[in-house]
Amino acid sequence: MKKFETHTSTCPIVHTMSYIGGKWKPIILGRLLNGAVRFGKLAVQIPDISRKILTEQLKELEEDGLIIRHSYSEKPPRVEYELSEIGQTVIPVLMAMTELGSKMHEAITQHKRSAARAHR
């Protein structure tokens, strides 16, 4: 079994969280799973994110090399983002998180109902 190191600067989990953690990065990455998507489409598909934050997160992901930015100088300018090779490696984690999220959410909702019932 893998070691779960403690020392903050060497723990692999800490690294993972620093690259794909935060409120929006996993969602953005999830949107790029099926190929390149342009900026405007991302903004529409993730309605609750502000454009500023979207730009910011995309820039961080690009700096870390998880995504690639393609800028086409066209009639209306077009900018697309797609997963890089490094970015592809996060797919299993995204899948595991998706898998877990739906199951766990039900279980926890259930758990909280019981807990609420219990302390009455």
Added chain:
Amino acid sequence: MKKFETHTSTCPIVHTMSYIGGKWKPIILGRLLNGAVRFGKLAVQIPDISRKILTEQLKELEEDGLIIRHSYSEKPPRVEYELSEIGQTVIPVLMAMTELGSKMHEAITQHKRSAARAHR
């Protein structure tokens, strides 16, 4: 292939992040993989977390039903935390994150070196 929903309140990834996201929760959960651990030991094993935050995060994990708190009224009081059944379900994600973290960190470090070299 799984759907990666967008709507913030239904996206499974968002749920996952809300339960095990944040700076410390994945680390704490990682420490509980091999069975119950007492409060003091957690504090020692995760040196950079303050006791207040540790308490706080443990309480949240307990409220969500991911961990179980056992309090023994003994000579020096003893409190142990262990993964619940729900908590066990996050193990695959933790493993995937660990797996990813070490590989990706190297790749990204490498990538950033090249990027730095490029813009000189």
Added chain:
DNA sequence: ATTGGCGGTAACGTTTATGTAACTAAAAGC
């Protein structure tokens, strides 16, 4: 020359997460 779509940036404000220091509770042994 002006308008409209796209992909931003700048200045500023708010919220949420995390941190520090000092204090408390409970029980066993003396």
Added chain:
DNA sequence: GCTTTTAGTTACATAAACGTTACCGCCAAT
């Protein structure tokens, strides 16, 4: 009833993340 150990809590402060609003730069079509 005082001390020691463990596991907290309270009050306060700081930092990191996120959000809002308004504006900029480019180009093609009118």
